[in-house]
Amino acid sequence: MEKVSGVHCKTGESPTWHAGEGAWYWVDIPARRVWRLDCASGATRYWQVPEMAACISPAARGGLIAGMESGIFHLALHEDGSVSAERLAAPPASELGEGMRFNDGRCDRQGRFWAGTMFMDMAAERAVGNLYRFTTGEGLSRPFVTGMLTQNGTAFSPRGDVMYLSDSHPQRRMVWAFDYDIASGSPHNKRVFLDLGAQKGRPDGAAVDADGCYWSCANDGGLLQRYTPAGVLDREIALPFAKPSMCSFGGPDLSTLLVTSIDPGTAGAHGWPGAVLLLRPGAQGLPEALFA
Template identity: 70%
Template sequence: MERVSGVSCTVGESPTWSAAEGAWYWVDIPARRVWRMDGSTGAARYWDNAEMVACVAAKAGGGLIAGMESGIFSLSLGAEQTAAALKLATPAAGLGEGMRFNDGRCDRQGRFWAGTMFMDMSAARAVGQLYRYDAARGISAPFVSELLTQNGTAFSPDGRTMYLSDSHPQRRMVWAFDYDIADGVPSNRRVFADMTKEAGRPDGAAVDADGCYWICANDGGYLLRYTPEGKVDRRVEVPMLKPSMCAFGGKDLDTLLVTSIVSGKPEDAEWGGSVVLLRPGVKGVAETLFGA
C-alpha cells in the first residue's frame, strides 16, 4: 500500500481514472477542490471552485462533469488555480436549502448519474434523490427518492446492473437494479447487501472485471468485495478509519485508489484524510467518458 504524498483531504471523495490522460482525479468536498495526480510521476495539484464539488467524471474531449451544490456543471481545468465552471442543469424542483449533490459516476454508455443529500446528516432527512443527466435529454426526473445519504453508484461490467447505497447510519443498505442500457432506466430494485451489522457504513464503490462490487466501509477502516450474488468474499483493511470511495485505474487497471475522510479521532490522526494506492490482485473496468 502506498500513500499519495503531500495530499490530505477533509472529505476526500469521487476518485476516477482518466486513461486518456494517465491521471487520477478526486475531490475534497468542503475545501471546494478538485485534485489531479499524474499516474506516472505522482505529481499532484488542485483547482479551487466557487461551490463544493461532490462527484466528478471525465468528459469526452477533456475536462470533467461534476455534481456540485446547485446542479450539474462542466469543469475546465487549465493553468489557473480556479476551475472554469459552466452550469449544465439543475433538477426541475431545485435542490433546496441545505442540499447538494453527493456521489456520482457515468454508466457504461456515458450518461452521468448523481444523487442529492441533505448536508446535515444528523437531521436524518430522507429527501435525497437520484438523477440521470445526458446532453441530449438533460436532467431526468428523480429515479429514486427518499434517500438519506445517497452513495455507492456503480455499474456491472456489461452495464446491465446498477448499484446504489445509502450510507446514513440509519440505513446502511446497498441495492441492485436491472438496468436498461438502451434507455438508461433502472428497475426491479432489490436489496443487494445489508450492512447494518457491519462496523462500517457503505460509502463509495467500484466494480472489478469479475463483476464484483467493492464498497468502502466508512467508520470501519476496511473495504468489502461482494460477488455478483451479494456474498462477501474479501475484506481489505486500510489504515484510515473512514475510507470514502475507491476506483480502479493505472495503466493496467490493477491499482485501487482509495480516498478518505478526517474522523477527528486520535487513533486516526496520522491517516485520516489520506489518499492511498493498493494492488488488490484483480483488475477493474475502464470508466466510460461522459458523452462518449
C-alpha cells in the same frame, strides 16, 4: 499500500481514472478542491472550484462533469490554475433546497452521468435525497430513486446491465441492485443486494471489478470489502484510516485502486485520516466511460 505524498483531504471523494491522461482525479468536498495525480510522474496538483463538488467524471469534450451544490456543472481546469465552471442543469428548488447538495455519482458504461442528492446535516435524518440521470441530449431527468438519506455507492456491472446504489446513512446501511436497460439508461426491478445494518462500517463509495465484484468502502469500519455478484463477502482489506470514502481502479493495467478518505477531525483518530492511498488488491478494474 502507498500513501499519495503531500495530499490531505477533509472529505476526499469521487476518485476517477482518466485513461487518456494517465491520471486520477478526485475531490475534497468542503475544501472546494479538485485534485489530480499523474500516474507516471507521481505529481499532484489541485484547482479551487467555485462551490463544493462531490462527484466528478471525465468528459469527452475535455474537463470534468461534476455534481455540485447548485446543480450539474462542466469544469474546465486550466494550466494556470484557474477554473471555468458552466452550470448545465439543476433540479427544481423544491428538490435541491437549502442545506442540500449533490453527493455520489459516476457515468454508466454508455457515458450517461448519474448523481444523487443529500441533505448535508446527516444528524437531521432527512430522507430527501434523489437520484438523477444527466445527458447532453435530454438534460436532467426526473428522480429515478427518491427518499434517500445519504445517496452513495453508484456503480455498474461489467456489461452495464446492473446498477448498484447504496444509502450510507447510519440508519440505512443498504445496497440495492437494479436491472439496467442499456438502451434507454433506465433502472428497474429494485432489490436488496446487501443489508449491512448489523455489520461494522457503512457502505460508502464503490467500484466494480472485471469479475463483476462490488468493492465497497466501509466508512467508520476502516475496511475495503469485495462482494461477489451474488452478494457474498469474499475479500476484506484493512485500511490505515477509519473512514474510507470511495475507490477507483486505474493505472495502465487497471489493477491499482486509489482510495480516498475522510478526516473526522477528532482527537486520537488512528492512522492517516484524510489520506489518499494506492494499493494493488489482486483484481483488475474496468475502464471508466467518459461523459458523452
